[in-house]
Amino acid sequence: MTVRERPSGPASAGPRGLGDRDIGAMLFTAEMYGLQLDLLAAVLGGTVPRARAAVARWRRFGYADAGRLGPGPSWVWLTRAGLAACGVRYAPIPPALSRLAHIRAVSTVRLALAATAGYQQAGAFWRGERRLRARAGTRAGLREHLPDGEVHWPDGAPVPWAGECWAIEAELTRKTVTRTTAIMRELLGRTGDYGCPAADAAVPGRPPRHARALYVCSAAARPTVLRAREALGPLAARLEVRDLPPQASLSARTDAGRDGTPPDGPVGEGLSPQGPALDGSPPDGRERAC
Amino acid sequence: MLIRQYLALLLLRAAARAMWRLVKGAAVVAVIVAAAPVSAVAAGAALTAWACGWPPRRLYGAALWCLPMPAVWLAASGLGTPGGPGGPAWYRVAGAPYQAWLDMWRLGASGHVAAAAVGIAPVAIPAGLLIGGLTWAVRIYQMETGAGGLSPTSAISFDRRQWQRQVRSARARIAAPGSVPLTYRNGSVVVGGTIRAVRHRATPITALPYDRLRSHQVVIGTTGTGKTTLLLRLWAGFMATALSRQAAGTGRRPLLVVLDCKGGADSRRIADRARRVLRDAGARATAIWPDDANLSLWDLPPGRLTTTLLDLIEHGRGAAAYYADVMEAIVALAVQAPPGPPASSADFLARLDADWLAAAYAAGDAETLAALRSGAHLIPDVALRFRSLWRRLGTGFEPAGSFADADAWYCILEGTAETSVAEAQARALVDMLAGYISGPGRDADVLLAVDEFSAVSRRVPIWALYERARSLGLAVQVSAQSWPGLAADEDERYRIAATAEGGIWLLRTPYPDPVVGLAGTRRYVDSTRRLMGSPPVTASPTAAGQMWAVPFMAAPFSAARWSGEGSSQVRLMPVLDPDIVRGLGVGQAAYVHQGGVTYVQVKRLVAAPAALPRAAARQAAAPAPPHPAAASAPATGGPAPGIPGPGVPAPGVPAPRRPMADVSAFLDEAFGPAAGPRRSGSGTGRPQSGPADRETRTLDRERP
Numbered sequence: 001m002t003v004r005e006r007p008s009g010p011a012s013a014g015p016r017g018l019g020d021r022d023i024g025a026m027l028f029t030a031e032m033y034g035l036q037l038d039l040l041a042a043v044l045g046g047t048v049p050r051a052r053a054a055v056a057r058w059r060r061f062g063y064a065d066a067g068r069l070g071p072g073p074s075w076v077w078l079t080r081a082g083l084a085a086c087g088v089r090y091a092p093i094p095p096a097l098s099r100l101a102h103i104r105a106v107s108t109v110r111l112a113l114a115a116t117a118g119y120q121q122a123g124a125f126w127r128g129e130r131r132l133r134a135r136a137g138t139r140a141g142l143r144e145h146l147p148d149g150e151v152h153w154p155d156g157a158p159v160p161w162a163g164e165c166w167a168i169e170a171e172l173t174r175k176t177v178t179r180t181t182a183i184m185r186e187l188l189g190r191t192g193d194y195g196c197p198a199a200d201a202a203v204p205g206r207p208p209r210h211a212r213a214l215y216v217c218s219a220a221a222r223p224t225v226l227r228a229r230e231a232l233g234p235l236a237a238r239l240e241v242r243d244l245p246p247q248a249s250l251s252a253r254t255d256a257g258r259d260g261t262p263p264d265g266p267v268g269e270g271l272s273p274q275g276p277a278l279d280g281s282p283p284d285g286r287e288r289a290c
Numbered sequence: 291m292l293i294r295q296y297l298a299l300l301l302l303r304a305a306a307r308a309m310w311r312l313v314k315g316a317a318v319v320a321v322i323v324a325a326a327p328v329s330a331v332a333a334g335a336a337l338t339a340w341a342c343g344w345p346p347r348r349l350y351g352a353a354l355w356c357l358p359m360p361a362v363w364l365a366a367s368g369l370g371t372p373g374g375p376g377g378p379a380w381y382r383v384a385g386a387p388y389q390a391w392l393d394m395w396r397l398g399a400s401g402h403v404a405a406a407a408v409g410i411a412p413v414a415i416p417a418g419l420l421i422g423g424l425t426w427a428v429r430i431y432q433m434e435t436g437a438g439g440l441s442p443t444s445a446i447s448f449d450r451r452q453w454q455r456q457v458r459s460a461r462a463r464i465a466a467p468g469s470v471p472l473t474y475r476n477g478s479v480v481v482g483g484t485i486r487a488v489r490h491r492a493t494p495i496t497a498l499p500y501d502r503l504r505s506h507q508v509v510i511g512t513t514g515t516g517k518t519t520l521l522l523r524l525w526a527g528f529m530a531t532a533l534s535r536q537a538a539g540t541g542r543r544p545l546l547v548v549l550d551c552k553g554g555a556d557s558r559r560i561a562d563r564a565r566r567v568l569r570d571a572g573a574r575a576t577a578i579w580p581d582d583a584n585l586s587l588w589d590l591p592p593g594r595l596t597t598t599l600l601d602l603i604e605h606g607r608g609a610a611a612y613y614a615d616v617m618e619a620i621v622a623l624a625v626q627a628p629p630g631p632p633a634s635s636a637d638f639l640a641r642l643d644a645d646w647l648a649a650a651y652a653a654g655d656a657e658t659l660a661a662l663r664s665g666a667h668l669i670p671d672v673a674l675r676f677r678s679l680w681r682r683l684g685t686g687f688e689p690a691g692s693f694a695d696a697d698a699w700y701c702i703l704e705g706t707a708e709t710s711v712a713e714a715q716a717r718a719l720v721d722m723l724a725g726y727i728s729g730p731g732r733d734a735d736v737l738l739a740v741d742e743f744s745a746v747s748r749r750v751p752i753w754a755l756y757e758r759a760r761s762l763g764l765a766v767q768v769s770a771q772s773w774p775g776l777a778a779d780e781d782e783r784y785r786i787a788a789t790a791e792g793g794i795w796l797l798r799t800p801y802p803d804p805v806v807g808l809a810g811t812r813r814y815v816d817s818t819r820r821l822m823g824s825p826p827v828t829a830s831p832t833a834a835g836q837m838w839a840v841p842f843m844a845a846p847f848s849a850a851r852w853s854g855e856g857s858s859q860v861r862l863m864p865v866l867d868p869d870i871v872r873g874l875g876v877g878q879a880a881y882v883h884q885g886g887v888t889y890v891q892v893k894r895l896v897a898a899p900a901a902l903p904r905a906a907a908r909q910a911a912a913p914a915p916p917h918p919a920a921a922s923a924p925a926t927g928g929p930a931p932g933i934p935g936p937g938v939p940a941p942g943v944p945a946p947r948r949p950m951a952d953v954s955a956f957l958d959e960a961f962g963p964a965a966g967p968r969r970s971g972s973g974t975g976r977p978q979s980g981p982a983d984r985e986t987r988t989l990d991r992e993r994p
Contacts, residue, residue, distance in 0.1 A: 245961060
């Protein structure tokens with residue numbers, strides 16, 4: 001990792017002294033609301049001590065803040081200056097305590113997808129819920145459900161599903177089957193982008209926005225998700241259900257990072273140092289039009 | 291001598307009368323001056339009510355809202371040291387108004403006018419508002435009964451000007467941004483500002499309880515009067531309230547189905563506007579049939595499907611009844627064949643083949659085979675008729691699509707350009723909606739709105755639609771441009787209007803008389819007075835609403851003056867004034883319900899931006915390329931193995947789409963093996979239940 005760090009300087013000096021991985025990890029952290037140190041280590045492709053050192057750098061610039069919000073390693077989130085440096089207009093707030101487990105689960109899912117060869121070869125990119133919410137703004141209807149993330153597969157990518165857009169849902173707790181089915185229908189029936197004119201959001205007859213939906217669920221939520229999928233009818237063909245990786249559990253990581261080792265399993269494996277999706281934006285800087 | 295005495299007596303009487311009037315006037319002036327603050331507030335309130343066209347009730351309400359002010363003021367006056375100056379508390383409270391009055395004059399005399407006004411305000415404002423309201427009520431009563439005014443035309447002018455002021459106030463009331471919400475918290479649907487209410491409660495804003503929208507309603511208004519604006523508001527209100535009730539667990543899922551039986555470009559513009567308005571009201575999806583979405587006729591149960599298919603074809607009478615029976619037998623054989631009901635029009639047309647039917651019923655009973663043999667020579671004719679029918683109907687009834695796919699369906703029927711096609715479509719849509727509602731587990735609050743249904747009601751009489759809707763528990767909203775447009779004959783029109791429990795909306799229309807009759811009458815006092823200074827003609831000004839309609843008749847008497855003599859009697863007059871209805875402006879409507887009428891200035895809903903820019907709309911109108919995600923079309927209902935498949939592709943049958951790629955290996959790499967049952971391949975149909983899933987269900991049942 002190349003880090004060009006200045007011995008001192010004002011916090012408003014800009015992203016000087018930050019390497020590519022720092023920038024990618026900051027963008028990742030910004031889009032996921034916050035990140036725990038062990039997952040940050042996976043993003044950076046190093047160990048927890050290296051992640052801690054990176055966080056210290058960010059804090060020196062005033063770009064990030066860190067703290068122990070819940071069980072497990074410390075959490076890192078970007079400050080207003082950090083978000084401004086990343087060029088995103090999100091509210092500079094630490095991750096909500098009630099959402100820590102969910103944020104960790106979604107981050108784990110994103111890392112697991114990004115670790116696969118197909119994802120990297122295809123140059124797929126991730127649009128997180130925070131970005132979708134910011135894009136939708138006040139136009140997001142009260143009843144509108146935002147997925148936890150979207151994976152966009154560019155056209156011409158060397159995968160059979162090139163050109164598709166997937167909706168990603170991380171399910172930790174059990175909802176009612178009716179509610180879950182309704183969410184599935186909404187995800188699979190949506191035709192417009194988030195933030196598009198209201199009348200375009202779901203227009204029967206137009207191609208759906210999400211070619212398929214991927215539910216990555218905990219053991220507790222799996223029965224409900226499976227029953228909801230059964231109730232979907234023909235739409236079930238576009239729904240995939242998988243188990244959350246073991247690292248997704250917040251409580252399972254209480255001792256993670258203390259020994260300075262990266263997490264096991266798919267989370268830390270195979271992440272390319274120049275992972276195409278870590279910045280959470282399309283490679284060409286464009287977003288799919290509504 | 292006698293004459294002189296008589297003249298003196300007359301002079302004395304006149305002098306006494308003048309003196310009495312002088313004393314009375316002086317007393318009134320003295321009271322007004324003595325109670326100057328109250329008089330000023332009362333005069334201001336009455337003038338404001340007159341200028342704004344407010345009902346007296348509004349001033350009474352304002353007086354009531356001011357009551358806390360004198361209550362606090364009196365309480366403050368009563369506070370003080372017991373036994374101190376001013377006596378006990380009750381004495382100070384009782385004397386507070388008098389003291390305030392004295393203080394006001396004292397302060398006013400010393401030039402402290404503002405302090406005097408503030409000191410007397412707690413008493414003067416509520417009292418003034420109350421007196422102003424009473425004065426205004428007396429004035430209205432005098433003008434309505436014909437007992438007031440300087441000339442016979444006064445009442446006419448008064449009512450005409452009051453209507454103009456009321457309209458101006460209602461427009462101003464709804465013009466402020468955010469002043470008129472779509473719904474109230476109690477679920478009532480807000481329509482607009484109240485202009486005038488007759489035998490209805492006069493509230494500044496007209497709101498309809500949700501139950502009214504769940505009942506049958508009738509809307510009549512010519513083009514350009516704001517009928518679409520009113521309908522959109524009612525639909526959006528229905529959608530918003532029903533969704534709120536559903537979210538609160540007190541209601542069912544809403545479903546709005548609009549049958550626009552005019553067709554053409556205008557209907558499509560309204561459909562786009564409806565889609566945007568409904569989206570803002572909370573509807574997730576609004577489908578426009580048949581432009582954007584299909585409704586699959588082939589999802590109907592076989593028995594109902596047979597009936598609907600037969601109803602789509604016109605039958606003759608007399609000798610043609612024989613062919614109708616034969617057609618019914620052939621269609622029943624094709625639909626109820628052993629492989630299952632047809633999945634599409636192409637599948638159905640392929641079945642109208644003697645060889646196909648013979649192969650399908652090879653193992654059938656002798657009676658079926660005999661029927662098949664006897665009607666075999668007519669099968670090509672039946673096939674020809676249905677082939678022509680499907681060519682004219684288009685692709686709107688092809689798979690896949692159901693009323694469950696959207697919260698609202700806007701169905702455009704070309705009733706003007708292609709009447710026979712629209713009639714068949716209307717028939718099928720009504721059957722499909724009935725089939726959908728009566729299906730298991732389809733609990734929904736349905737509002738069926740039909741516009742100009744008389745254009746397509748030859749096969750589905752609208753009264754039959756009403757009765758059917760009533761039996762299915764759905765509300766029907768019938769709208770037309772005129773009274774004759776409601777239904778084919780007068781009996782049907784009266785039946786529809788008389789059973790509109792949710793009320794009748796009347797916009798500007800030249801022929802409101804039938805609805806006026808249905809709205810009923812009300813009693814009023816008709817005063818007759820003698821005129822002076824003109825020929826001895828007795829003018830009988832009726833109630834104000836009728837008077838201003840005949841200004842030319844009253845014009846000859848405009849120079850005359852009333853005498854003090856006359857009589858009054860109770861008469862009946864229509865609740866709904868037909869002349870007001872004939873003169874309603876754009877966006878004004880009369881809502882008739884339960885013997886009363888409320889005139890409303892409808893608040894226009896501002897929808898979200900247009901659905902698509904023009905370039906995108908043109909692109910959307912072009913044939914869309916197949917999308918890999920759209921491969922979810924149900925694969926059920928196809929011909930069984932061994933049965934000849936559809937040989938003739940029906941027009942509009944969706945082109946085969948690229949199957950979805952299998953992502954199992956990719957996801958296995960990321961997350962490990964699949965959770966629950968594995969499917970044979972993504973996008974190939976409904977997932978099969980596996981042992982793991984059965985185990986899951988067992989565990990679920992064991993949980994409390």
